[in-house]
Amino acid sequence: MSSTIKGRNFAVSGMFFMLGLCFGSLSSRMATIKGELSLSDGVFGSVLFAMSAGVVLSLPVSGWVIAKLGSKLVGVAAITLNAILLLLLPFASSVYQLAILLFMSGFSYSAVNVSNNTQASLSEAISGKTELPFFHGIWGLAGFVGAGLGALMVGQGISLSVHFGVITAVTLVSALTCWQFLHDRPGLEQSGRAFAIPDRSLFNYGLIVFCSMACEGIMYDWSVVYFQDVVSPDRKFVGVGFMVFMGAMTAGRLLLNRFVDRFGIKRTLQWSGMLTSIGMLVTIMHPSLVSSIIGFCLVGLGICTVIPLVAGAAAKSSSMAPSSAIASVLTIGFLGTLVGPPLIGFLSEAVGLRYAFIVCLVLAIGIIYRAGEIPEQSWGRK
Template sequence: MFFMLGLCFGSWSSRVATIKDELSLSDGVLGSTLFAMSAGLVLSLPAAGWAIAKLGSRVIGVAAIIANAVLLALIPFAMDAYQLAILLFVFGFSYSAVNVSNNTQASLSEVISGKTKLPFFHGIWGLAGFVGAGIGTLMIGQDIALPLHFGVISFIALISALACWRFLHDKPSLEQSGKAFAIPDKSLINYGLITFCSMACEGIMYDWSVVYFQDVVSPERKFVGLGFTVFMGAMTIGRLALNRFVDRFGIRRTLQWSGILTLIGMAMTVLHPSLLSSIVGFCLVGFGIGAVIPLVASAAAKSSTMAPSSAIASVLTIGFLGLLIGPPLIGFLSDAFGLRYAFLLCVLMAFGIIYRASKISDQSP
């Protein structure tokens, strides 16, 4: 389920520049359409947390991933920015429902096994995003039409989701513990603010990294998707290796290093946007950003005041506000100052991660 979600999202992100060119969208208009997707991501979270607490993450997760796959196949048929915005809103809405469901399923695995597993599952999502980005880079280089590209990915996701059904956890007694709705405590709010900064930067990388390479780095066409692919690869490797790092250094120091790596990487590519420095910079950003979501989701699922799905949703709701603001803001800043300097927003978000991580107590999970 994590792999299929990452594959669909990675495939979409790898072809943003293609869609931008086919619909002749300016940076500002593209930013506005991306806002619709971010709005769907955010508005879905409270509803998804409530629905999962009532119906279970297995039912909501499978239904939502099927919807997400179908919507991916429909995106290439948008005729203008308005149709694209509507499709992206619903695409984002279904994505969040799958995301919360998957994290709830992963937290159930942790409870049942007594082992930390969320970083591994998020690593699988990153691996899928890397595969999706790699396929997208290949499709761009070979001039493969969007309907064929997205149609094949959608079909794979549909079949895989149906195959997953019988293997998913069905543990209503664990999923319905705690309140479906409650005010997050200070710890959850702090994790949410860290997620806000992380997801603002993450969303910018998903939606604008290919465009940044195309318009700012300006490599040969076959290398346009390379930066995004490297970013996704670094996220994957970082998440798969995260467990040992967290066990040794703790969540606070790990998140602080996440912010530092993101800061260094983004500063590199903005100050010197050559092909080599941008690839290295995007790689560092991937290593840095990759640690945040699995760590805060795992911590939120251990809340003593809210049901796991609702606690995860509350943290992600704050975080997804960053996803709501970040990508569209890049479009507006790009129109005003140029895309290169608009990416300094990620540097600001990296400082936010470092600062908020310092507020985590040593006793935090």
């Protein structure tokens, strides 16, 4: 029995790893794709919005389909499609073809994401322990591997088609292997309604994820610019803040499962908001190299647990099927990634980038406040 559980957890980890590997590989070659089609910054930004639109529009659809067909089937089919789309991207010969492929890539990404979180919630239900942060840590680790391989491919002058061909082959073989071991529990996955308006509890979870993902989006898009323009270190240290932030997020997700089991998810989320707040205050009040590195590390450690913990809580909803509940929460959350980064740009024009980052402080306080609205008894673990 124990070996069976380990095999299923290994397969779930494999699905998270493949999703992160494809994501990191694509992100690492965006500049190459832009250059090969000779796209301006404005046009390329519009093309990237097509990918974001695919991610957001897919979420409610994915939740409904998974509730009907199961996360095992949808997850493996979607990661297969995502890998094939990666293989096709180097052959896009126009901005329209690229936009369509990226939209479909975002759409399939969300389907895998919801499927993976549903699978991980099944692992939690069986073990009675917190598992989701660890699985999300595997995604982050895979993203590092994908980005590192991408940098190596760029340095060696390896073409997009060869690079993405290797990643696609690895993903397809891995998906076939994982298929044999993934959870297949239709009775648990199809309980509750496949589609419904989120109740008050789910909406509150969604607001928590909105604050978290808006902050994450700001860090992804603006942290390097913040270091360059505000911290102003030696050129070789410009990217170190983002690396520390990502490293802290990954390490936190891999290591904090037992903390959550001991102190409960509600208290963990409140501490997450506090760490993020402190990290932002440190770097805003004293934006030197050392203090900003410490601040970005605290932000990464603070924000890392929010999405996996809330996804796990949503999967326990009594009003919706697990996949649909996860999708509804993530739909609200992903709106934060669309709002946060542009807001920083507007505020930076008015008050400067340093003080525009106060938005992250406000979002962190929002996490603390909304976590306080969660009933204690629904989150505590014994």
